[in-house]
Amino acid sequence: NAGVMQNPRHLVRRRGQEARLRCSPMKGHSHVYWYRQLPEEGLKFMVYLQKENIIDESGMPKERFSAEFPKEGPSILRIQQVVRGDSAAYFCASSPGRELSTDTQYFGPGTRLTVL
Amino acid sequence: ELKVEQNPLFLSMQEGKNYTIYCNYSTTSDRLYWYRQDPGKSLESLFVLLSNGAVKQEGRLMASLDTKARLSTLHITAAVHDLSATYFCAVHLNYGGSQGNLIFGKGTKLSVKP
Numbered sequence: 001n002a003g004v005m006q007n008p009r010h011l012v013r014r015r016g017q018e019a020r021l022r023c024s025p026m027k028g029h030s031h032v033y034w035y036r037q038l039p040e041e042g043l044k045f046m047v048y049l050q051k052e053n054i055i056d057e058s059g060m061p062k063e064r065f066s067a068e069f070p071k072e073g074p075s076i077l078r079i080q081q082v083v084r085g086d087s088a089a090y091f092c093a094s095s096p097g098r099e100l101s102t103d104t105q106y107f108g109p110g111t112r113l114t115v116l
Numbered sequence: 117e118l119k120v121e122q123n124p125l126f127l128s129m130q131e132g133k134n135y136t137i138y139c140n141y142s143t144t145s146d147r148l149y150w151y152r153q154d155p156g157k158s159l160e161s162l163f164v165l166l167s168n169g170a171v172k173q174e175g176r177l178m179a180s181l182d183t184k185a186r187l188s189t190l191h192i193t194a195a196v197h198d199l200s201a202t203y204f205c206a207v208h209l210n211y212g213g214s215q216g217n218l219i220f221g222k223g224t225k226l227s228v229k230p
Contacts, residue, residue: 033217042120042204042220043159091158101211103219104149107159 002027004094005074013113015033019079019086025094031055032075033093033105034070045093049075050097084099089113098102120142120207122221129228137190137224139205142204148188149206150179163190195228202226204208211230 005024013019025032031050045059049069060067064082069075069096077084089112093105119142129135143229147166151159163172165181165188172179175197178191188205202225205219 035220042222043206043218045217045219048217050206056154059217104161104164106161107151109158111209 002105004029004092006090006092006108008109008111009102009109010112010114010116013082014116016081017082018104019082019113019115021077021090021092021113023077023092023094023108025075026063026096026106028108029094029096031095031097031103031107032069034077035077035091035093035094037089037110039088039092046077062094079113087113087115118145118207118209118219119125120205120219120221122205122224125222127224129192129226131196131228131230132194134194135192135228137192137203137205139188139190139191141186141188141207141219143186144183145207145209147208148181148189149208150177150190151204152225153202153204153223155202164202191195192226195226197228197230200226200228203221 004026011104032050034046037043046065047060048056052071062079066078074096091110092108095103095105118183120194121140123138149164152162153159163179170181176193181188202223204218204220204223
C-alpha cells in the first residue's frame with residue numbers, strides 16, 4: 001500500500017508565476033489535508049477536503065490560493081502569482097475518515113517551493 | 117483560538133540519558149498526536165492519545181496525556197543517536213461536527229550526542 005504521494009518534490013518559481021502542487025492520498029483514504037511549514041516552524045493547517053468538497057478552508061489565505069480534490073485524480077493546491085513569502089514546504093496528509101475518533105493523518109513527503 | 121506550546125524547543129542530550137518534552141494546549145480537544153520529523157523529510161506518526169490518562173510506549177519513547185491539565189509529555193529513556201530529530205505534538209481541533217484539523221506546536225529539535 002503506497003503512502004501519500006506528492007509531486008513535485010521540489011518546485012522553483014519566479015515571482016508572479018503559478019505553482020501547482022499535487023497530492024495523491026493513500027489508497028482507501030477519502031480525506032485530504034494541506035499544511036504549510038516555514039523553516040524552523042511547525043505545520044500550519046491550510047485546507048481540508050473530501051472528494052469534490054472543501055470541508056474547512058479556514059487556514060487558506062483569501063487571495064491567490066485555491067485547492068481542489070476532484071472525483072478522479074489527485075488533490076491540487078494552486079498558488080497564483082507567487083511571492084517570495086510563499087516559499088515553504090507544503091505537506092499533504094490523508095486519512096480514511098471511517099472512524100472519526102481515531103483517525104490518524106498520514107503525511108506525504110512534501111513539496112518544497114522556492115520563489116525566486 | 118487553540119494554541120499549542122512545546123518546550124523545550126531545542127534539546128541536546130547525551131546518549132543514555134533520560135528527558136521529557138512537554139506539550140501544553142489551550143482548549144479542550146478529543147485527541148493529541150506526536151510526530152517525528154527528520155531533516156528534509158515528512159512527518160512520521162508516533163502516537164495518538166485519545167483519553168485522559170492515556171499512556172503509550174514504543175521502544176525508548178513513552179507518551180502520556182492529562183486532559184484536565186491540557187498537557188502531554190513525551191519521555192525519552194536512555195537516548196540513542198537515532199532518536200535525533202524534531203518532535204511535534206499536534207492537537208486535533210474538532211468543531212461543528214467536522215473532523216477539523218491539527219494544530220501543531222513549534223517542535224522540539226532533539227540532538228543526541230555520544
